[in-house]
Amino acid sequence: MKAFVVDKYKKKGALRLANVPEPEVQDNDILVRIHAAAVNLLDSKIRDGEFKLILPYRPPFVLGHDVAGTIVRTGSKVRRFKAGDEVYARPRDHRVGTFAEFIAVDEADVALKPKNLNMAEAASIPLVGLTAWQALVEVGKVKPGQKVFIQAGSGGVGTFAIQLAKHLGATVATTTSAKNAELARSLGADVVIDYKTQDFEKVLSGYDLVLNSQDAKTLDKSLRVLKPGGQLISISGPPDPAFAREHGMNLFLKLAMRLLSRVVRKKAKNFGIRYSFLFMRAHGRHLHEIASLIESGAIRPVVDKAFPFEKTADAVAYVESGRAKGKVVITVTG
Structure with a gap:
């Protein structure tokens, strides 16, 4: 699959588009075909090495902390979701990597996507x-x-x-x-x-x-x-x-x-x-509660810009500029 990879910790370091293996699906995982991801300043800080003492990743690794997409396959112990479900999530630390075509996520971190949002809007929400x-x-x-x-x-x-x-x-x-x-x-x-x-x-x-x-x-x-x-x-x-x-x-x-x-x-x-x-943690049940608020109209997403997948580096740079109103998203697949 295609993914944007961080080869080494470096301030303002480049993201490299690469072909990487499709994620392995463990017993409690779901494999998500990523339709959209969102960019956060956390991505930049991790790439820059600001969190490597408390949140280390071994390069090369894939950035990205927000995802909305469709389930392709489920692990043997997954009971709450099935192939074809439309979901959104913030994968847990050390298992991030949504600047890619697929990601495997623990089902405990996942919720059904709010029905009244499209994929880009849903991807803007989790983190x-x-x-x-x-x-x-x-x-x-x-x-x-x-x-x-x-x-x-x-x-x-x-x-x-x-x-x-x-x-x-x-x-x-x-x-x-x-x-x-x-x-x-x-x-x-x-x-x-x-x-x-x-x-x-x-x-x-x-x-x-x-x-x-x-x-x-x-x-x-x-x-x-x-x-x-x-x-x-x-x-x-x-x-x-x-x-x-x-x-x-x-x-x-x-x-x-x-x-x-x-x-x-x-x-x-x-x-x-x-x-x-507070360092936010992944939590599917909280995302379920949030989805209910969004579907009721109590909360709406605020999306500034959507970038195509091949422009992921531009999306990250735009967030770093501080000019964004609300969230910036990346559309990976239609």
């Missing part, structure tokens, strides 16, 4: 949808009437998280540029802050939860908009000791995580705030 769900529902336990601040409201996670927070009954604030303000409002944002001309720290106060996706400076300022007892959930770091424990890291990495997050954890404690780092 950002799971990130928002696990942050706001599983960790944040957002309740009606709470105030939630979601950064980068026109980005992939932001466009989904605004809609989910609003569905959960929260008052939602976000940051974006002036040209994307109307998009953020159309998704349900109550307070839209132009990050180029306004300082969110001076506008917001008394918030219950912040979903941080930006740099260390923004993380520090986010502490000041939360009320005592509030939560700061970061998907951009720094990783904390709980993350190290959950992933069974060795003593050296546990110590490294503790040191990396020491400053923000200490500041959060002084403010009476809970800090946690």
Whole structure:
């Protein structure tokens, strides 16, 4: 099969189109013919080597964390799916590789595709949808009437998280540029802050939860908009000791995580705030719940551009440019 391969860790390194073996299907796997995949900044960070200590891949490997497609074959122990089913998924870590024609995915990571979405739209959902769900529902336990601040409201996670927070009954604030303000409002944002001309720290106060996706400076300022007892959930770091424990890291990495997050954890404690780092995990049941919300009309996908498979490198470069509104997808087969 054809796939785009990373030959070595390198910042802005090239993706090579290659012929690689079709994936082996294990007992609990389904083999998916990929119709569409989506591009995430996580792909770039893995290619650049930013996560190789905590999420190592042995080159050459195939990038890609989102998939929508049709099941071709199932493993001997698969019971929930059959050949011909249209599905979507975020394959688990160490088994990614959706910039390809086929992928084998554990059935626990898969859900039936939302019926009202085409393949490209469905492929745009898994990683950002799971990130928002696990942050706001599983960790944040957002309740009606709470105030939630979601950064980068026109980005992939932001466009989904605004809609989910609003569905959960929260008052939602976000940051974006002036040209994307109307998009953020159309998704349900109550307070839209132009990050180029306004300082969110001076506008917001008394918030219950912040979903941080930006740099260390923004993380520090986010502490000041939360009320005592509030939560700061970061998907951009720094990783904390709980993350190290959950992933069974060795003593050296546990110590490294503790040191990396020491400053923000200490500041959060002084403010009476809970800090946690979230690294989204694959989860088919969560995708099933998300599909129900999409089919009900509570959440809609936001797709900026679709690139043909042979232009995968251009799609990655476009995401890296920071200009995308919502998600960027790759159409692999019709």
